[in-house]
Amino acid sequence: MAGPKATAAFEQALQLMPGGVNSPVRAFKSVGSTPIFADRGEGPYLYDTDGQRYVDYLMSWGPLIWGHAHPEIVQAIRSAAERGTSFGLPTELETAMAQKVIQLLPSLEVVRMVNSGTEATMSAIRLARAATKRSYVVKFVGCYHGHADQFLVKAGSGVASLGLPDSPGVPKEIAERTIAIPYNDIDALRDLFLTRGEEIAAVIVEPVAGNMNCVLPRPGYLQAVRELTRSYDALLIFDEVITGFRVGLSGAQGRFGIQPDLTTFGKVIGAGLPVGAYGGRRDLMEMIAPSGPVYQGGTLSGNPLAMSAGLVSLNMLEQAANDGLYERMEQYGNQVVEQFLRLGQARGLPVYGHAIGGMYGLFFHEGPVYDFADVCTSNVELYVQFFHSMLAKGVLFAPSAMESAFVSAVHTETELNATLDAMERAFAELK
Template sequence: MSLSETLFQEAQKYIPGGVNSPVRACKSVDATPLFIKKAEGSRITSVEGASYIDYVLSWGPMILGHAHPDVTEVAVAAAKKGASYGAPCEAEIDLARAVCHALPTVEMVRMVNSGTEATMSALRLARGYTGRNKVLKFIGGYHGHGDPFLASAGSGVATLAIPGTPGVPADVVAHTLLAQYNDLEQVKAHFERHGDDIACIIVEPVAGNMGLVLPKPGFLEGLREITRQYGALLIFDEVITGFRVDFGGAQKRFGIQPDLTCLGKIIGGGFPVGAYGGRRDIMQRVAPCGDVYQAGTLSGNPVAMAAGTCTLELLSRADYAGLEQRTQALVAELKSIFAEKSVPVVINQIASIFTIFFTQTPEIVDFPTASTADSARYTRFYAHMREKGVYLAPSGYECAFLSFAHSDRDINITLEAVRSAQL
């Protein structure tokens, strides 16, 4: 029995399922999770001492690579001065200023501790600002584990094939309206029926929790037009896309102006942090400035703020175009290899993100088409790649990510591993 297997058995005595986030249990790929000892650059190292090229990157935020020396240095320096004050510190201003300068629609921002906190808080703010109750989300879109968002959620909820709403009162989910991603007609129908009570649409501008699904031309523009027509707010959940598809997020890349934006741990260099921000008139409704209450003892803690400010400074000078070109080249090679093997695939890609769908469906545009992917084939692929030292997400409903730390050698090893796969 490996050390990871031993630790997993021990973990299950004290932690539900042996993990603190469900997908980590690797159930959908019939595997025992790897327990990680350390991570640096493009690689993670298991407790057994095995090194893996990492395409999970803590589910996306480690775009600079793990344990970037500059980020680590400022985080350690901050920790030596105290991990949490429960009081304001100058580092909060530094990171807030950096976020507002980077994102074209964020005039004010509130720091929280996770993407889930960000989306929950943004929804409360949207309801408080509009005086309305309903939220429209997209089937397969995951916005954290807040009660209103677990209706037809993607990510781990879809991976484990469990109901999205046990423990959530029916009257809470009754205010959540559902539409298929990329289907403006369904959105219009909801607004025609409930437009005077829809507070907001929340959307991943590039869906990342049903695998990577790109918006069709006109989809995001249509959402912006509809929300303006009915006086609802448009919330971009950029927990995955923020500072990943572009330094200014998906909103900059696609030229769309959401009213509110939610961000995740990428703005903290991987430390536990999130944020929501947007138009000044909306954000000024947040307490203590306004009457919409939200609070958190660790929000704006000095360690995460220092790491985040350093991360954004490094990213402001990073070669995003070059990283995207390397990702495009990797995806092109993957497509070629799968074609040689006569393995039907669709690979969706944008910037440094991609997902391999083993499917004969011509294109993946929403959750139903994403669900046509062959999960058994992905399980075999995952096991083979892990054996060859390549670490992929233990779910076909997730994304793969490149970082600035991935080398040409990493990519060549990855491609050789794919070439040797029996699928």
């Protein structure tokens, strides 16, 4: 439970911010408690304002692949800040970042920096509609692509965590232009294209669904989505806000051998700083202003702090990938999952899980999890107990059964053993 400093801080925050937070899932409502308040981070650890230390698997919801306050990243930010925090003019850093991202992801020929994952996905959809001269977009139930109006239709992440309906304030006319179908159901997508293929501008998908916990694509699913979109002249957008540089150096598209038309990224490319990007085929991206008529801009886009931190992070990832970083992170996640399954099965509890790259999912669910309907039949009450028990033992998971867990490059055997031990004690307490 939150300590006295966090409790007092939250009481004050409740008077000043909606729900006391600047992003809904931080409020810990879905786990029924007052949130802990972060004070600082160091490597794989997070320290709260009450002085407690946690092995952190939240990792700022994914982007901190190098953990908290990595010395080289901090130095890059410090050096950039000494030169200026924002210019509103082009910098060579932006070109260097674009060059690095394009080098690492073969499907990208041109890229545009923005300030968040939401901006990236919103801009990619606008571009897709302009390029195809069609207005309908297909998304998948439980996948979250940010909080732009067209995406708050059967969304995952905080919307699902809080049990909210499709958001008030979204005009019916906009919501009607988004078609939501089940994830991992290729027949549903095939049937939709048969009846409405000429109206569909794009299909946007999290290649590994990371906002309804962590749900893997069925074998061949993403390949089938690629074939369908191509045959109907619709664009395929990979939302790699979570999976980009997290499941592999070339993201999920590299891992699964798929070449989407457009790709979106979030703060992972800035080592956790506020940044995003979208990119893809040259003929599409050159429709963006000032090269073309599709407008999108931002004063802080390509911010020098984020570009500096991101370049250091990506360069380190490129080197570490050659030394087996992603295999080590996946092995780490698999060991956590195996302990979870072993302990749950020994207690006769419904458990399921899997890991991919630096992310993994733990479910109190009987049998495989393939889509949002499966996630919603998981035992949330057991997860809430598990979350609090692990938190009390110094291990931080997401305060929601709908979110993934993340391993960083700086988690070691020490943190793994502490986690496995805490998990054994936590399962002994589950009712």
